[in-house]
Amino acid sequence: MPEFQTSPGMRDVLPPESARWRRFVRTFDETVSAAGYGQLVPPLLEDIGVFHRVGEATDVVSKEMYDFVDKGERHVALRPEQTASVCRAFVQHRPVTPWKVWYAGPNFRYEKPQRGRYRQFDQVGIEVLGSQDPLLDVEVIALGWRFFQQLGLRQVSLVVNSLGEPDDRAAFVVALRTYFEANLTRLTPESRLTLARNPLRVLDSKRSEDADVIAAAPRIANFHSESARRSLSAVCAGLGALEIPFTVDDRLVRGLDYYRLTTFEFVGRTLDSVQNALGGGGRYDGLVEDLGGPATPGVGFAIGLDRTLLACDDEGVFDAPEERVDVFVIDTTGGMNALLLTDQLRAQGIRTDRAYENRSMKSQMKAADRSGAAIAVIVGPDEVATGTVVVRPLRDGAEQSTVSRSELTDTLRKALS
RNA sequence: GUGGGCGUAGCUCAGUCGGUUAGAGCGUCAGGUUGUGGCCCUGAAGGCCGGGGGUUCGAGUCCCCUCGUUCACCCCA
Numbered sequence: 023m024p025e026f027q028t029s030p031g032m033r034d035v036l037p038p039e040s041a042r043w044r045r046f047v048r049t050f051d052e053t054v055s056a057a058g059y060g061q062l063v064p065p066l067l068e069d070i071g072v073f074h075r076v077g078e079a080t081d082v083v084s085k086e087m088y089d090f091v092d093k094g095e096r097h098v099a100l101r102p103e104q105t106a107s108v109c110r111a112f113v114q115h116r117p118v119t120p121w122k123v124w125y126a127g128p129n130f131r132y133e134k135p136q137r138g139r140y141r142q143f144d145q146v147g148i149e150v151l152g153s154q155d156p157l158l159d160v161e162v163i164a165l166g167w168r169f170f171q172q173l174g175l176r177q178v179s180l181v182v183n184s185l186g187e188p189d190d191r192a193a194f195v196v197a198l199r200t201y202f203e204a205n206l207t208r209l210t211p212e213s214r215l216t217l218a219r220n221p222l223r224v225l226d227s228k229r230s231e232d233a234d235v236i237a238a239a240p241r242i243a244n245f246h247s248e249s250a251r252r253s254l255s256a257v258c259a260g261l262g263a264l265e266i267p268f269t270v271d272d273r274l275v276r277g278l279d280y281y282r283l284t285t286f287e288f289v290g291r292t293l294d295s296v297q298n299a300l301g302g303g304g305r306y307d308g309l310v311e312d313l314g315g316p317a318t319p320g321v322g323f324a325i326g327l328d329r330t331l332l333a334c335d336d337e338g339v340f341d342a343p344e345e346r347v348d349v350f351v352i353d354t355t356g357g358m359n360a361l362l363l364t365d366q367l368r369a370q371g372i373r374t375d376r377a378y379e380n381r382s383m384k385s386q387m388k389a390a391d392r393s394g395a396a397i398a399v400i401v402g403p404d405e406v407a408t409g410t411v412v413v414r415p416l417r418d419g420a421e422q423s424t425v426s427r428s429e430l431t432d433t434l435r436k437a438l439s
Numbered sequence: 440g441u442g443g444g445c446g447u448a449g450c451u452c453a454g455u456c457g458g459u460u461a462g463a464g465c466g467u468c469a470g471g472u473u474g475u476g477g478c479c480c481u482g483a484a485g486g487c488c489g490g491g492g493g494u495u496c497g498a499g500u501c502c503c504c505u506c507g508u509u510c511a512c513c514c515c516a
Contacts, residue, residue, distance in 0.1 A: 027507075030507080030508085080514090080515095081513080081514050081515075082514080082515070085440085085514095086514080086515085103516090129516085131514090131515075131516090133513090133514070133515075134440075134441090134512090134513085134514090135508090135509090136509075136510065136511075137509080137510075138516080139514090139515070139516075143515095143516065144516090145516060212512080212513070215513090216513090216514095223514090226514095229512095278515095297514095297515070297516080299515075299516060300516075301516065302516075324516065325516075326515090326516030327516085328516075329516060330516085352474095352475085354474070381468095382469090382470095382473090382474095383473095383474055383475055383476095384469095384470095384472080384474095384475070384476075385468085385469085386475090386476090387475050387476040387477095388476055388477085389476090390475095390476065391476040391477060392476085398475080398476080400474080400475075402474055403474090404474080412474090412475090414475070414476090416476070416477090422475085
């Protein structure tokens, strides 16, 4: 074991997997940019108060934050998610609404790592601030759905719910607490602890022993005010019009406290683990106000990169792209010719690599083969003497040829097309 | 934070009942061919057996601690 390794829950992403990550973000960029979303790049670090507004009762904030006091005595934290940063940025810069942004990057939560869960994990997401149109909720959900389609995923389910207006939600929580407390003995010890912190979250228990109690629990739908009902049915109608399949599950409870009205989750059906949520989001109409801004509605989602890629693995889609050069330069005269030729070809937009340390031709040919290049360009003493190079195809049976240096670029262009 | 599994070469793994110098395949490098890759053959480099302590004449092997990793719980993407 080396003396230094990555910290627990942190890891290096090496090629070719890193190329897949880049393609993932690029695909997301293309999907949402085409819908009028601009990229926001918030800092990794924020005043810890920004995240406290996310919900003191959540584990994410209460025990999983990477926080510390910096040299200027500021209490800061690595972001555990990015929605709060987006809202903070909105309050700070006051852009015109609706403000449609997307983001991609790492978040940090101090948890025990396991499959599909790391302490540093990447998400992509979008947020829209300044509109409470339920058809915007539909647009947001649809963009997530279209993104999964772009990746090639088919085994994804969309689950939708509404947590109601704040008053609805509060009344529901009270009813829920009353109900569960009356049935305490039928709850697992774990769920009893959850109940004390946040009764809503008990609905999210995946323990089979809790299933019966939960099935008979009060339903949020019965607490929906007229406006909440109208909003949910507009969302359902919109999704139906777009022919996006979904189910309404009134036990869907999201992990963060700021949600109200529409919530939704994308679930990977191939992931048999409990951790099968690929992404999710919802409406958070009070968050901007909580952060000191004007009352501003908001809606958005975040998608976890790791789990989504695991789902892609399961379905055999969205493989890591092969990264290869077009041309590999072999120089047996010391390396200066390779230096000049690679620089010249790269300037012409031809992807070019070479070998170093003046190794044997055999060794350099092996490196050329490994590089995946379609063509080797060979320079030895004879070529230097005549001002030529050898162009040797590596992938098909074509004959090699000798060309003058001035014709090299054209010859390669023709051969590569 | 809690519990279980696993830590031997760059990677995947053997290693018998505790026994002397720790192995294989793949990969890397070199040679077989002093100007030509893949296939084949030959050779080489590469190990604090995760770390520390203990038991023993003797520990990769047994015991304890620790670190890492993995799976599950909790929670979440």
